[in-house]
Amino acid sequence: MDIDTQLLTTAERLFDQDGFNATGMGRLVRETRLSSRTVYKHVGSKNALVARVLAERQRRFFAHTDFSSVEALFDSLKRWHADNDGARGCLFFRLRAETGGQIAEIEAAVAAYQQQLHVRIGELVAREAGVPDETRADQILALFEGATTAATYRGEAVIDAAAACARQLINQRGAV
Template sequence: MPASKRDQLLATAERLFYEEGFHATGIDRIVAAAGVVRMTLYNHFDSKEALVAAVLQARHERFMASLEAASAAALPGEATLALVEAHGRWLAQCSQQGCILVKAMGEFAGHSAEIHALATAAKRELLARFEVAVARDGLAHATDLARRLFLVLEGSNTAVVLLGMRAGLTDTRAVVDALLAAARSETP
């Protein structure tokens, strides 16, 4: 079944925003690449900012669904590690140039409080997901551990760009394993 014009616009805008930047990508570029007319875009999105928000929301929902699936399939005591592995798969498949939310926070910090808030809320949701997994696994210092794991994974978003995917994910996993081993040794 062919994608709807809205879905086509979202997919095209996501790719262009990710590859070229939000501010560097104009509406004319998006509609040309999507093969639609400008009016089609404005029939679905009131503004470029609304399109950016929809792109970020749709991408975040896909990411969180991948984490949820991994967590739901995890064996008892392995929810945290399942989230880490799902994050690595997402990086390898969808975020080889870093995190689109971080890019949005950087580009919109001084331009759109709404877009910046949407991106930071998504990051807070990720942190909360780790807090739930760590608590579910019964690991010591759950809040501190979740925050540290979050920091490691956020660092991996940048590290894979600099170090390459394999080294970035291997080193991320080594740090995560050390954090989890320490937490397990302190767990009563």
């Protein structure tokens, strides 16, 4: 494993398990067994590192997630959750909440993730409902994000429940 991959993998695990504030650069140095000089040379700063971690997480999430249908979307979420990447809820929202929107790098990463998710769900709705529908897309987005969080304490059954609601929304005729 190259140094960048080692740093990003370790940092993501630490940010995901313990949060932004509890994950200091000293801890990253200890966990990776690299020198602090090497770590800072490769990541620059903690804020730059978290931005890179979130960008990589976003890339993996969208490569993993199937937006071909409502069923495929929620099945993807179940697989993501089962693989433990999603078992603690959405890392983007947790880091934003923890930092109170005060770190520009996290804000930018969350905005990029949210925008991409919104666009992809909007495209799914237009394709499946046969017409673009911003309200319906927002409803399915809310179901998806809610299921992401609720699955952490209710289990995967809540993802199935959200998928059933999303299917009902898609099947409705006319504007909702």
